[in-house]
Amino acid sequence: MEGYFFSIDKNSAIINLINDTGEKHDWQDRNKWSDYPILHRLLNFMSTRGFQIGRDPEYQRRYKSLNKDHWYGRKGTLEFKAERYPRGFRLEFFQNINYENKYGGYYDFDKFEKMPYMIKLMFINEANKIAEFLKALGITENTRIEYKLSKDKIKQHYVESCHYPQKNMDFNLSDLDGTTCEYSYNNTDRDGKTIYNGQIKYFRNWKGRLMRGRVYRNLNNMWWVILNDTEYTNIADFQLFDANEEDFKVRRLVKDRKPKEYIDRIEKINQTSTKELINELKRRGIKVAV
Template identity: 35%
Template sequence: MSNGAPRFTEHDTSLNLWLDDPKDPAVKATRDQLVDHLSARGFHIENDQSVDALIRDDYHTGNKGALEFNLNLCGRHLEIIFFQNVVRENRAGGEYDFDKREKMPFLIGMQYELERAKIATLMAGLGYALQVKVKRQGMAEITHRRDELAEQHRGIYDKQPESRNSTTATKDTVRDGDAIYFRNHDKRWFSGTAYYHINNMWWVLLPCGEVMNIASFELRHTAPEAGLKGQHFNDDDRKKKQMAAIHQAVARKNMRKIEVLRASLTPENSYYVLSLKHTNRTDAHITLWGQSGCGYRYSIAAAGKYSRDEIMAHLGHYNGGDNIAVDAETVERLVTMCDKTDRDLERQAPTLRNTPSNWHKLIASAIATPKHDVIPEVFRTKSGKKRKAA
């Protein structure tokens, strides 16, 4: 922020005073008056013991009941932040939460509003009127933001931006007021009116009044061609949506829907990879490989499926004895619903019970005879010896 007239502003529960000169004695004098005011209002105040002793005099903490604050002086910036720890999300404390005012319980919130008003009155008496943030929408927000930037970057909106900052996805030039199209992060197409922001970023005013900040190389002047229809989601997006539907079906114990969704998610002749190495004798469920060889899962819905060609190309890796690859049809026929899994987040999930009976059927259906003996831990005798699965 550039130097200028003193400003007293607020953001959420943070009140900020920006002065002209950090060497001005009024900076610390204002801080001292604020400390005296809070003390007179019944706040317990002390220096912040968490900061270095060399600068501790400029950092204060305090509380009045459940309402707490941090008061910091850094250069020409004086800031007081109110917070509470009754209702919070951040494990480090309420001072690190977003939306502090919204999270405050009713009585603490009313206490904060009272103290905020008292501080605003004190600061107004010192010549610093609180600049209340006005919530703007649509073109009013764009105009206001451009006016602010124009003060810091004179002439920024007096001429057309450079080519590198105004070239669209189709190598055209975008100008203020152009009707444009773009795809959002969720792959949906949007249309709106473009207005220059800064560098290669452009504000796009949507018909609903919402303002979005989009890079020039994502904009285009022409509507999506017919050939783009149906391409709102790529393969990864499609798989994520199908997996979400599977988890919903799992929660409802709809095994038929799970079967249909799993079939649509992967091609025919697909296989699960079962890990003997990561399935202990005491485990209730058999461990399967995750998708793309990443991690391990108990839940069939979260496990990965692999094609026959992929497995046969590296048979020793997928089906060497420590792991076996079994066709999806056989695996899914043995699935049962469990109330809780040990490694998955779902409270209910389709799993394979770690029983000798299931292992016999799975080993018999392996894609090929493994190089090494397949001896699940569940076949271990009480004496510790192993016997082969027949």
């Protein structure tokens, strides 16, 4: 079926639009794709709802040739990035209050899960308004089925991925138990042990709390972890481990705990006079403006 289709993935806080009209253009005519005006109308609509929108600063600074295809916007503490391409566009929402990645919330997995309660409500409301706007333009919603059980959610990922043979939901995750991937750099835990589907593994969440769950392979070095009947997460292989006595002694790690050597070095620098620091820099051949 040809046409425009959009979907909303609330777990990833992503809105996608796909152009399946069958239109074709040469690369030099890429700005003529019919989905581009739809994105511009959507961004204008979001502006009327209070979003401040402009070009993505990262692309303005580092990837100027791609600048015209990327946007950044925010409404209070809810932020988003938009990207267009010949066959559609996507909006990815995030926040920078609770985040794990040192570069900010945009680079985190589980973006919706990490949102504080009020930001979650804001995202849900804005996503619903965007859906209404796109439907009013005659665009068909194609949001995938939202399964309740975590094992079904992971099965859905397998079915939708071109990297796995499963084509429908008619299989059990337990059928994969005991298997792993062929590359050791994608299936080795914190302590160098091989990870197998169906194993119980421990990890620390973004707050430093000790967690555990049953693991199943995702892509590259990432593994799905079933936490309970309805919750799951995505964890890198080197973050997984079999808990030992020391792990149980410390149930929560202090976030951003710095090594003792680093703390001692900073303290030593703080005790050093400015003159001594300048002399040391000069000794290393670094010019210092005094």
